[in-house]
Amino acid sequence: xxxxxxxxxxxxxxxxxxxxxxxxxxxxxxxxxxxxxxxxxxxxxxxxxxxxxxxxxxxxxxxxxxxxxxxxxxxxxxxxxxxxxxxxxxxxxxxxxxxxxxxxxxxxxxxxxxxxxxxxxxxxxxxxxxxxxxxxxxxxxxxxxxxxxxxxxxxxxxxxxxxxxxxxxxxxxxxxxxxxxxxxxxxxxxxxxxxxxxxxxxxxxxxxxxxxxxxxxxxxxxxxxxxxxxxxxxxxxxxxxxxxxxxxxxxxxxxxxxxxxxxxxxxxxxxxxxxxxxxxxxxxxxxxxxxxxxxxxxxxxxxxxxxxxxxxxxxxxxxxxxxxxxxxxxxxxxxxxxxxxxxxxxxxxxxxxxxxxxxxxxxxxxxxxxxxxxxxx
Ligand code: F6P
Numbered sequence: 001x002x003x004x005x006x007x008x009x010x011x012x013x014x015x016x017x018x019x020x021x022x023x024x025x026x027x028x029x030x031x032x033x034x035x036x037x038x039x040x041x042x043x044x045x046x047x048x049x050x051x052x053x054x055x056x057x058x059x060x061x062x063x064x065x066x067x068x069x070x071x072x073x074x075x076x077x078x079x080x081x082x083x084x085x086x087x088x089x090x091x092x093x094x095x096x097x098x099x100x101x102x103x104x105x106x107x108x109x110x111x112x113x114x115x116x117x118x119x120x121x122x123x124x125x126x127x128x129x130x131x132x133x134x135x136x137x138x139x140x141x142x143x144x145x146x147x148x149x150x151x152x153x154x155x156x157x158x159x160x161x162x163x164x165x166x167x168x169x170x171x172x173x174x175x176x177x178x179x180x181x182x183x184x185x186x187x188x189x190x191x192x193x194x195x196x197x198x199x200x201x202x203x204x205x206x207x208x209x210x211x212x213x214x215x216x217x218x219x220x221x222x223x224x225x226x227x228x229x230x231x232x233x234x235x236x237x238x239x240x241x242x243x244x245x246x247x248x249x250x251x252x253x254x255x256x257x258x259x260x261x262x263x264x265x266x267x268x269x270x271x272x273x274x275x276x277x278x279x280x281x282x283x284x285x286x287x288x289x290x291x292x293x294x295x296x297x298x299x300x301x302x303x304x305x306x307x308x309x310x311x312x313x314x315x316x317x318x319x320x321x322x323x324x325x326x327x328x329x330x331x332x333x334x335x336x337x338x339x340x341x342x343x344x345x346x347x348x349x350x351x352x353x354x355x356x357x358x359x360x361x362x363x364x365x366x367x368x369x370x371x372x373x374x375x376x377x
Pocket of ligand 1: 012133134135230287
């Protein structure tokens, strides 16, 4: 009997997901395997739609050829709230095997999606994961699908921000995505020459940020860029700095329970450093971009590997496979290890330290500016 595979995208969409779907469709066709596209992530497996055909549809290579360069994910995506409940997982696994007769499932998503895939493996469904997330927070792989694109979007944005910052001699705080992983922030900071980076991996203190910015300004750089990863607020010590009191009477109204944010940080720095600090949150443009050549090529190779694994390899009991990048090459490993973030990846302390301590080398113009400032004082 001929084989039938399924494919879905899950969690936050990431650039390159469509290219991976195209690749799986093309290689499946080459092997004579029927491919079903499952819509809206794991939700599509729950049979919630009135018409089930809406959720699980045959994917023809003619259809998917057109989506190679499409932004977002053609299959749609979702974060499925019920996908950890035993009764839901039992039913889905049973449906996949006995109702849809699907022999293997390709899951393109991040760590939450990998955990769901592992739960299906434990119920006898053969799964292969392709790491689709901009966050690069799956340590078993050097890169996740969409990470390179997200970094390029951020670099492009920060270059523009630094141009306007330079024009006005203003510091700027820029927030990037990454959830609890500072890779997008670090890579963007290195690539753009940003003067500071704040990431969830490292505890930090608002007073140090103020000190560093003041040093930059004093040394003739009133246009420093601070890159912050979206969730790094939890790791910062803001308590000892009287930022709420300082903002009283300023144009920013702050209540006792107002959480810290990029915009607030800019206001605090404005007052603490006497500078016209501005802020930008790059946000979802990082996810909706056209994949870079790196991500498209990775997607294509990963899709090929996923089909080969489902055709030719048997995973260990209760386990599946995860495709990734190691030493610059596509490889595969245990889904169990990948989902459990094994092996852990060490944080690049040296680079973090370098970005945050590199002194500014003033130009002639800067020295004139510093002199003028000193005269004003
Ligand atoms: O995981 C990808 C990601 O874009 C994170 O960087 C971000 O924190 C999160 O998704 C946002 O999720 P949502 O689309 O649910 O707002």
